[in-house]
Amino acid sequence: MNFFTDSLLSALTLMRDFDPELVEIVGVSLKVSLSSTLLAACLGIPLGFAVGIREFPGKRTVVTLLNTLLALPTVVIALFVYSFISRRGILGALDLLYTPKAIIIGQVLLILPVVATFTLSAISRIDARYRQTAMTLGATRFQTALVILREARFGIMAAVVAAFGRVISEIGISMMLGGNARGFTRTMTTAMALEYDKGEFVLAVALGLVLMSISLLVNVILNLFQGRGRN
Amino acid sequence: MKHCLTFAAGLLALLFLTAGTVQADGHKVLTMSTTTSTQASGLLDVLLPALEKDTGIQIKVIAKGTGAAIRDGMDGNVDVIFVHAKSREEAFVSDGYGTKRYPVMHNDFIILGPAADPAGIAGMKDAAAAMKKIALSRSKFVSRGDDSGTHTKEQSLWKATGLPQEKVLKSIFKKGKKTMVTFSHPKGLGDWYLSIGQGMGKSLTYAEEKQAYILADRGTYLKYKLGRNQGLDLNILVEGDPLLYNPYGVIPVNPAKHPHVKVDLATTFAEWITSHKGQALIANYKLLGEQLFYPDAIPDAR
Numbered sequence A: 001m002n003f004f005t006d007s008l009l010s011a012l013t014l015m016r017d018f019d020p021e022l023v024e025i026v027g028v029s030l031k032v033s034l035s036s037t038l039l040a041a042c043l044g045i046p047l048g049f050a051v052g053i054r055e056f057p058g059k060r061t062v063v064t065l066l067n068t069l070l071a072l073p074t075v076v077i078a079l080f081v082y083s084f085i086s087r088r089g090i091l092g093a094l095d096l097l098y099t100p101k102a103i104i105i106g107q108v109l110l111i112l113p114v115v116a117t118f119t120l121s122a123i124s125r126i127d128a129r130y131r132q133t134a135m136t137l138g139a140t141r142f143q144t145a146l147v148i149l150r151e152a153r154f155g156i157m158a159a160v161v162a163a164f165g166r167v168i169s170e171i172g173i174s175m176m177l178g179g180n181a182r183g184f185t186r187t188m189t190t191a192m193a194l195e196y197d198k199g200e201f202v203l204a205v206a207l208g209l210v211l212m213s214i215s216l217l218v219n220v221i222l223n224l225f226q227g228r229g230r231n
Numbered sequence B: 001m002k003h004c005l006t007f008a009a010g011l012l013a014l015l016f017l018t019a020g021t022v023q024a025d026g027h028k029v030l031t032m033s034t035t036t037s038t039q040a041s042g043l044l045d046v047l048l049p050a051l052e053k054d055t056g057i058q059i060k061v062i063a064k065g066t067g068a069a070i071r072d073g074m075d076g077n078v079d080v081i082f083v084h085a086k087s088r089e090e091a092f093v094s095d096g097y098g099t100k101r102y103p104v105m106h107n108d109f110i111i112l113g114p115a116a117d118p119a120g121i122a123g124m125k126d127a128a129a130a131m132k133k134i135a136l137s138r139s140k141f142v143s144r145g146d147d148s149g150t151h152t153k154e155q156s157l158w159k160a161t162g163l164p165q166e167k168v169l170k171s172i173f174k175k176g177k178k179t180m181v182t183f184s185h186p187k188g189l190g191d192w193y194l195s196i197g198q199g200m201g202k203s204l205t206y207a208e209e210k211q212a213y214i215l216a217d218r219g220t221y222l223k224y225k226l227g228r229n230q231g232l233d234l235n236i237l238v239e240g241d242p243l244l245y246n247p248y249g250v251i252p253v254n255p256a257k258h259p260h261v262k263v264d265l266a267t268t269f270a271e272w273i274t275s276h277k278g279q280a281l282i283a284n285y286k287l288l289g290e291q292l293f294y295p296d297a298i299p300d301a302r
Helices: A002-016 A020-053 A059-069 A074-085 A100-124 A128-136 A141-151 A153-168 A172-178 A188-198 A202-230 B002-022 B036-040 B043-055 B066-075 B086-094 B127-136 B149-161 B200-210 B218-226 B263-273 B276-284
Strands: B029-035 B058-064 B080-083 B102-113 B141-143 B165-174 B177-186 B193-195 B213-217 B235-238 B245-252
Touching (some): A002 A202, A020 A059, A020 A141, A020 A202, A059 A100, A100 A153, A128 A141, A141 A153, A172 A188, A188 A202, A188 B036, B029 B036, B029 B066, B029 B263, B036 B058, B036 B218, B043 B276, B080 B263, B086 B245, B102 B218, B102 B276, B127 B149, B127 B235, B149 B177, B149 B213, B177 B193, B200 B218, B245 B263, B263 B276
Parallel strands (some): B029 B058, B141 B193
Antiparallel strands (some): B080 B245, B102 B213, B102 B235, B102 B245
């Protein structure tokens, strides 16, 4: 018990003092995760929207495929990306391995299916009458799309938040493609794994607390948005 | 229109974010794959700030087992490697992957075990004989099992015991060609032999939990025993056998194989670490008065 409370108290001290190492690691983690979430949102929302709004042959196959991709383990994605961006790979000349960009690429692949399927299901839940009404009122295709997007906005927002939660707590991709290089690609999760390797728990506990605070904050913000939307 | 603006703002924010993440990739950054022991022992925390001060070179450290680090060098994923498996390092240079091996330092391997010492090896001078006793008494033994320098040494010790060996063949693809790697360990393994595939640090804490025997490098052991609050509940039982000698080398990756590598910076680093300054830092790195590594380029550096 002593061991746990000691680690916890020292961790709180680290957080109170804005320990530079802690701040740096949290910074790298946030930058990488926000970038991959934004990119995945830019690609995944239109993708989910397009699949959700249209009827086309093979739609069920596409949906099944996206759902399957949801279950892809991070190490598989990391290995796949590694084989492309390692110097021996096709994209080797781009010098991507062991950079934050490499992590972002892997993470985008990880959460693109998350954003797309959540968007898709949010869109499918919108009553078809919205669309018909908008069209009969003379809306263009673009305006109709906006109406539907507006109706589905909370579902889509939830998709983006879930995706962010997935990447900020993810470790396989960050470790294998980022390499846990201090000051460059050391994220909260890889730093925690290293501290555990070293048998030191203080920084790891502090990072765990920060990670949980961030996810709490994100969810509180989402909740506020949804509350305002209902009024 | 408003939505277009939001979209544009989002893209701008994205650019800003990604720009922020790559800011650190200046041109004086060297990428180095190294063995876990140089990082876990705390040595790099002493060397790298001094290197940056003297030469302006920042090192991006990727810590893996020696085997994986050498592979990173062969693939050209890094500019320089800092590892400990001399025969494999020499092969790395003679096969044209590295420009030159700079001998940097050495320490030694030690066999650790619980105070109870079920195999009765405490104080033995012959490492192979001690390993044999561990195997015959089927006492718990933790193996790195990760193709690292320590794992390489462990396998050579098992061979030296004269016990019947079992070879595990694993096929991996190198340059599109199937290559076989072999691991060897005593025949007829049971639950006494725990091959965990982890770095030195994690293997030590694992062995402590299981109260098992383990082969470790002295640097990491001292760091774990003396350099942290928790300490380590394992003792040195066997040391001093010439078989346990553990030299480390730095090798810049050869630009003839991989033209993009920063061979100038890598050579500057190799020369710095073998200079009087670098060697003295290595010699003077101590934990509670215990020296972890001994310089090889300038043995009497202080």
